[in-house]
Amino acid sequence: MSLTLFLSLIALVLVCAIIQRVAGMGLGIVFAPYAVVLIGAHEGIMLANLLGGLVPVVMLPRIWSQIEWGKVLRLGLPAIAVMPFAAWLSSISPPAPLYLVVSTLVLLSLVISVLLARVHTTVDGVPVQIGTGVGIGLGTVLGGVGGPAATVYAVLSRWPALAMVATLQPLWILVSFVSFGSKLAWDDGQLPDMPVWVWAAMLGSLVLAVGLGEALQRKLGELGIHRLVIVLGFIGAALSLWTGLRLLLG
Numbered sequence: 708m709s710l711t712l713f714l715s716l717i718a719l720v721l722v723c724a725i726i727q728r729v730a731g732m733g734l735g736i737v738f739a740p741y742a743v744v745l746i747g748a749h750e751g752i753m754l755a756n757l758l759g760g761l762v763p764v765v766m767l768p769r770i771w772s773q774i775e776w777g778k779v780l781r782l783g784l785p786a787i788a789v790m791p792f793a794a795w796l797s798s799i800s801p802p803a804p805l806y807l808v809v810s811t812l813v814l815l816s817l818v819i820s821v822l823l824a825r826v827h828t829t830v831d832g833v834p835v836q837i838g839t840g841v842g843i844g845l846g847t848v849l850g851g852v853g854g855p856a857a858t859v860y861a862v863l864s865r866w867p868a869l870a871m872v873a874t875l876q877p878l879w880i881l882v883s884f885v886s887f888g889s890k891l892a893w894d895d896g897q898l899p900d901m902p903v904w905v906w907a908a909m910l911g912s913l914v915l916a917v918g919l920g921e922a923l924q925r926k927l928g929e930l931g932i933h934r935l936v937i938v939l940g941f942i943g944a945a946l947s948l949w950t951g952l953r954l955l956l957g
Contacts, residue, residue, distance in 0.1 A: 728920025736943030760883035763876035773873035785840030794889035806951025858940030
């Protein structure tokens with residue numbers, strides 16, 4: 708790997724971690740598709756899963772009091788339950804079709820959720836949260852993008868922004884590390900071989916991102932955060948679709 712590639716990954720980690728502090732998601736939406744292109748599908752998703760678990764750990768002390776633990780369980784347990792199956796599926800299937808299927812389904816779900824939100828429809832409850840958790844688990848393992856499923860739920864349930872940002876963090880810790888372990892067990896996954904200084908710079912970026920993200924979050928406000936979440940959902944699905952097409956076409 709080249710110095711330019713290392714610096715690109717560090718900058719990408721910083722930007723995505725800032726976005727995650729503002730909107731509750733970032734590593735699982737923006738980082739994963741770019742990492743796949745930069746360093747390959749398997750190593751890119753493994754790195755995205757590892758960092759996707761570390762970013763919320765850094766954030767937890769600042770958002771602990773706003774976490775809705777009931778939703779963490781109702782979203783997180785179904786996500787974890789489907790991850791071994793998803794890891795097995797990814798180990799026997801070529802990555803391109805999986806990316807295309809996941810991204811297409813997510814794009815359709817996002818469009819439907821935005822249209823329903825415009826007619827002031829609210830969709831929530833335990834079955835919806837369980838279904839969202841399943842979508843998060845499948846998306847995280849198969850494509851490294853669990854965020855868009857959370858975006859659909861946030862839009863449909865009209866989830867208050869600050870509670871959403873806080874509650875998603877322990878959820879990402881759960882699904883990211885379980886996905887990491889599942890792919891390590893089923894798919895012989897491995898992290899990219901990078902110098903120690905690159906890993907140190909990435910960890911430093913995570914700490915820096917918390918402060919920068921908090922300042923930006925205060926400026927955006929509730930409506931601005933919700934709009935950013937919707938935009939991120941579409942970006943994540945589009946990037947995943949682009950990654951699948953790129954892998955399919957060689």
